[in-house]
Structures are given as structure tokens and as C-alpha cells.
Amino acid sequence: MRARRAVVRPLLTGGLLLTLLVAGCGVRPSEVIEGRPAQSGASQGIRLYLLWRGQVAVVVRAAKPDRTPSPEASLALLLAGPNENERRHGFTSEVPAGLRPVPIAPPTGAAPGSPAAVSGGPDGLTATVEGPVRPLSTDAADQIICTVADAAAQAGQAEYFVPVTIVGSDGARPAEPCSIK
Template sequence: MIRPGRRRTVLRRRVTRTLLAGGLLLTVLTAGCGVRPTDVITGRSAVSGPPAGTGLYLISHGELALILRATKSGPGPSSPTEALAQLASGPTPSEQTAGFSTEVPPDSAPVSVTPSADEPGITVTMSGAVLSLSTVAANQIICTVAFALAEDGTTPVTLVGPDGTRPPWPCPLE
């Protein structure tokens, strides 16, 4: 007959051995999961050059978002006037379905986009009112022009309309 104190000691040893064996088995299984180290995998260089399409800044979840559309005038980037005309026409049905919207009114298609005469920057003459545009709508126009001209975004854009002139402002995203 095994004494009660001896029985506890034997039981503790069995439990300890079982736990150690289980821990060792778990360590072996997780260490040998089949993933082996490899050398660095290199890729090609990043694509560079002008964008192939018209870049428009639409609104997605309350933020400005750049979308690219196929250029109607052929390969290569679009002109700022073409980009702004597309912006004024609003998002396509598929863009609307994806959650894009605009605050740029349809009657604000540009008349001209020219370098500013007085100081560095760009002047965009609009057919519609510019003073009543929301800040978001003005930023949509400014960022779209900067993208179309491949500017870095710090170039100030002045919006001119039949109701007056908005002060020069850079794209807030660049």
C-alpha cells in the first residue's frame, strides 16, 4: 500500500511530466510551422512619368480623394481645362455607386487656366460664381488643377468668377 504523502508526490511528478511533455510538443509544433527564411525578393522600379489619365479630386467619406479617369484626348495626362470640365460634370454613375460625390456646381466649368500675371501661381477663370463655393469645392478645383499641371501642390491657385476673386490658395493635400 502506498502512503498518502507518497501518493501526492507520485501524482505531482506525473502532472509535471505531462505538462512538460505537452509544452515541449507545443514548442516543437509551433517552431516547425514550415515557413523557411528566404533572401530578399526584389521587384521592378516604381513607375514614373506623367499619369495616364485625368486626375480629379472628388469627395469620399468627407475627404478629398484622387480618382483617375481615362483621358478623352488620347494617351497621356489631360489638360487642366478638360479635367475641370469633367470635375464640373460630377461623378460618373459607377463613381457615385462607389461613394464619391462633389460639391463643385455643374455651371462652374472653367473658361481658362493661365499662369498668374502678378505673382507665381495659376489663375483659373470660372464661368460660375466662385465666392459662394464651399471650401471643399474650391479645394477640389485647386487640387485638380495642380494635378493636371503636374504641380507639387504648393503653387497657389486663384479662382476668378463673374462675382469676384478668391485669394490664391495651394492644394491642402500636397
Template sequence: MRKTWFVLLLIVSVVTGCGVRPSGVIPGAPAPVGPANGAVLYFVSGGQPARVLRPIAGELPPASPVDLLAAGPDESEREQRYTSEVPPGTVALDQTAGPNGVTLTLSVDVAGLSARAVDQIVCTARDSLGGAAQITLRGGGTQRGPLSCPLPG
């Protein structure tokens, strides 16, 4: 009888004595910005900037996101009717962090960029730089900004 009580007490203590209690949802850290094996680019779809994930081959060094924008949509992106207003040959020459965000120096005169091209570049730069709030574009002796991406990140 004493052995039975001992076994029963042992079972009850194991089942109820683990100390884990239910809790509410515990939020974690924010999700990473952009995948490790792709570039987030903003092309134009329906007259508005649209977020596009372009896979990047692991064995090739990734190009600058602005360089990828200037190259335009690839075949699969064109099939989905994405376009770009970023002039071909546009290259990101330099980026500098400052008190108002990041200044991105381009190889083209930024005064001549369309509003959609500016949005494409600013949104792409924001995502590639880890969510920088303000982007200033500089090139051709002119400057535009600081600017924010009109789309949520």
C-alpha cells in the first residue's frame, strides 16, 4: 500500500509539477529585410512602384540594386508586365550616411528623373540599406531630397 501511494504521488508530481504555465503570445523581433538570396527591386506596374523579389545566383557577386533597376526587368518580370523608368546605364557611384539618412550619388542628373524613377530608386535603396527612412539623390550637379519611399517597407 505504501508503495502504491508513493508511485501515485510520484505520477501526480511529475504531471502537475513541471512548472510550465500557459502564457499569451510573446512577440519576437521584426522579420529580416529582404532575403539572403535575392534582391528587392521596385519596378512599375499599373503606373505605380511595385515590390519585386529577384533571385540572385549564389555564385555570382550581386550587382548594386540601382544597377539592377537600370538594367530593367528580366524576362520573367517583363512577362508579368513590370517596366522601369530608371534610365539605362544609371549607376550608383557612392552612398554616404548622414544626419538625414543616406545620400546616394548617381551617374545621371537626378533633376531629369521622372517621379516614378525617383520612387523606384528611393524604395529600392531603402530596402537594400535596411530600411533607411530618408534617401537623398545626388547626381549631375543637382540634389533631390531627403525623400521617403511612398510604400510601406
């Protein structure tokens, strides 16, 4: 009988201790943790990369259903900044207001059409804008790079994580892929 008590008592004590430890590991209450606003509207469209609460986030703008948005059109929309609805939902941009897409001649052998502000090559894409690009913040550069790379991928012109070089009046920034996964 003594041997049985010697075994049962430590087990009961251990079980009680374990119960107290587990009960003390509950989730503590916290303030509401907000995420980005849910995307609404068409899931297909022109994807622009804007800032929401200091983070680069994708915003989808409606596009004509029969048309794939071009990198040039996407870049022009990004450079124009957030629309009224996006601003109302807290979206901003660090891309300077003075930047404008600069049309460049399409590569030799390219399909005829209007000149583009985005060109492709073996080392990735090049987005050419009017104005200085070297002082762009990391977020502003990411906004341009991700918008151009995403649009080129949607149009079947490049892979999603293709490096993009941003060229401006003060030279070029090194080619980088979109850092947003």
C-alpha cells in the first residue's frame, strides 16, 4: 500500500502542477490588430503598388476585360498617384509627383505601335522616366519596380520577378527584382 501511495502522490502532484501551468498560458487580451483593407472589385485589372501604413501593397484597378494592361499604362497610372478612393482608404505613394514616363523607341524588330516607356532586354526591363531617380526612396523604387514587373508578367512579356532598371535624368538605378512576394 505504501508503494502505491509513493507512486500516486507524485503523479497527482505533477498533474496538478501541469494543470496550473497550462491554465496560466492563456491568450492575453490585446487591442484590435488591423490588416490592410480587403481588395474589392475586379480581381483582374491593373495592379499598382502603393503604400499603406508604410508598407508597399498591391491595389487592383479595373481594366477593360478584353485588354491586358501594358507596363507603360501601369507605370503612367502609378506615376499619377493614388486616386480619390485609394487615398480615402489610406493609400499613399512615395513616388515624386514630378516623374513622368518618357517614351523610348521600341527595340528593333518589335511589333509596330506607339513608343514605350518600358523596354525589355536580356538583363530584365528598363523603365525610363523624366526626372531624377537616384534620390528615390526604397519604397518609391519598389513601387515602380513591382508595378512594371507585374504588368510585364501579366502581359506575358517577362517573368514576375524580372529585374527592373529605373532610368532618369540623373542616370540609372541598379536593376532589382520586386521585393514584394
